[in-house]
Amino acid sequence: MRVTERLQALFGPATQGDTKAPVVHKHDVFESASQEDLEHFVVETDAEGHHYGVRKEAD
Structure with missing residues (x-):
């Protein structure tokens, strides 16, 4: 009997x-709260296609 079959028999x-x-x-x-924190960042993409977050400039 396989593990998944045993678990199915039990649960x-x-x-x-x-x-x-x-x-x-x-x-x-x-x-x-997490959404509010993330609103201060913008996602940038470099020439090689890597994505990273950058803090937005204060207005």
């Missing part, structure tokens, strides 16, 4: 839910 089959239902994204306090 039951994996449930997938409705795969056609839209994903509902809920923002929590931590995510809102």
Whole structure:
């Protein structure tokens, strides 16, 4: 018996839910704080295609 078969016997089959239902994204306090921090950066791409974040200049 393979490991996945043993786990399925113990926990039951994996449930997938409705795969056609839209994903509902809920923002929590931590995510809102992270979004505020990231608003101070802009993504730049160099000549070789590397992406990196640069802090925005203060106006």
